[in-house]
Amino acid sequence: MMNQFQFFVDDSRCVKCGACIRDCAVEMLEFDPDREFPHVIPGTEENCTHCQHCLAVCPVGALEIFGRDPEESLPPDSNPDPEEILSLIANRRSFRNYRHENLDAVTLDKLKDMLKFVPTGVNDHSLYFAFVDDVTVMDEFRKCVSDGVSAMFRQDPLPPFLARMSRYHKQLRSGKDVIFRGAPHMLVVAAKVDSPTPAVDPVIALSYFELYAQSLGVGTLWCGLAMAALNEFPELMARLQLPDGYRAGYCMLFGPSDLCYHRAVQPDPVRIASVR
Ligand SMILES: Cc1cc2nc3c(=O)[nH]c(=O)nc-3n(C[C@H](O)[C@H](O)[C@H](O)COP(=O)(O)O)c2cc1C
CATH class of the missing domain: 3.40.109.10 (NADH Oxidase)
Structure with missing residues (x-):
């Protein structure tokens, strides 16, 4: 269903898991009482922060918003190794x-x-x-x-x-x-x-x-x-x-630099507190 957000759920893909609804920070999504697919709750539109979490969290790429095709998103499996980070x-x-x-x-x-x-x-x-x-x-x-x-x-x-x-x-x-x-x-x-x-x-x-x-x-x-x-x-x-x-x-x-570093520095430990 389209609205001013170009919010569109592909019925043939949506598995009705509700992830988009749960993750919406401003609670503007719900299952449509008639169609049982996610939709924008009428009257909540101006709460939207345009974060696109609904598009990102959908496990099956069934959800478009603002005309963004989920197929065009960077895949999460491109995450680099934590050790590299x-x-x-x-x-x-x-x-x-x-x-x-x-x-x-x-x-x-x-x-x-x-x-x-x-x-x-x-x-x-x-x-x-x-x-x-x-x-x-x-x-x-x-x-x-x-x-x-x-x-x-x-x-x-x-x-x-x-x-x-x-x-x-x-x-x-x-x-x-x-x-x-x-x-x-x-x-x-x-x-x-x-x-x-x-x-x-x-x-x-x-x-x-x-x-x-x-x-x-x-x-x-x-x-x-x-x-x-x-x-x-x-x-x-x-x-x-x-x-x-x-x-x-x-x-x-x-x-561009004309110097490069051949090893990391060895910093002093920082002060870390566990607040109880
Ligand atoms: C907020 C900030 C401002 C800085 N301003 C300068 C600066 O004006 N000139 C400079 O040579 N270095 C500046 N530095 C670099 C620090 O002096 C640098 O972080 C420090 O020498 C340690 O080197 P490292 O960043 O390679 O660990 C700045 C760093 C930070 C985080």
Whole structure:
């Protein structure tokens, strides 16, 4: 049966197991009293968070929603080995050495395409992903920050917070890009200020992005200094063309690296509590 969600159950396949009904987080499905197949309870439509769990949980691929054919979904048996996932996490490193060249277009597209899978609070999915796709644009960002920082350090006397940052100034003056680390690319993730979880969604997206990028052999770096530079120099932030009502959450540098790591680090144990 079709409705505004293009919710469709293939009667010849549905085994009436009720999994879609049980898994609906907003309880908007039930067995149709007449037809005995799952249907959308009239009047609950606006509760839908568009999560598509009903499509994903159906064991026989009998359910379509929003015109999505279950046959087109990635199969769950593509799940990688847990040890491989752990290895990816353990061997993830912060890269501060990059080749001065663009990532190949295929890899860049793969990275962009992955972002549709990242979770967001209340399945809001209103994040804005600003990519610096071209190393020459990153070079413009580098120059703007280097010039801007030099101008700031010409103040006399120096404000105390700047005095504490003189190390960075010296390094920038000597031509070392301590802010953007010579990276050819940057991803800035911005969230709608009035979305359900604007503080955490960009961080989740970048965490997924980092692991997927490193699995593809692409170096990444969470970058607080780049974030500070974006906030300090509005002309840079303006280049990201954030939509109205959006705020940059965090940023990550990335690109092909000219260094590789030959083993994982050996971190200290973390503090773990069992709450009783
Ligand atoms: C939120 C966050 C911000 C960071 N900002 C910077 C930064 O501005 N510059 C930098 O060189 N590294 C930055 N890092 C990288 C950390 O310094 C790095 O995680 C640490 O050196 C340990 O290395 P590892 O990530 O390879 O384990 C940042 C990391 C995180 C998680």
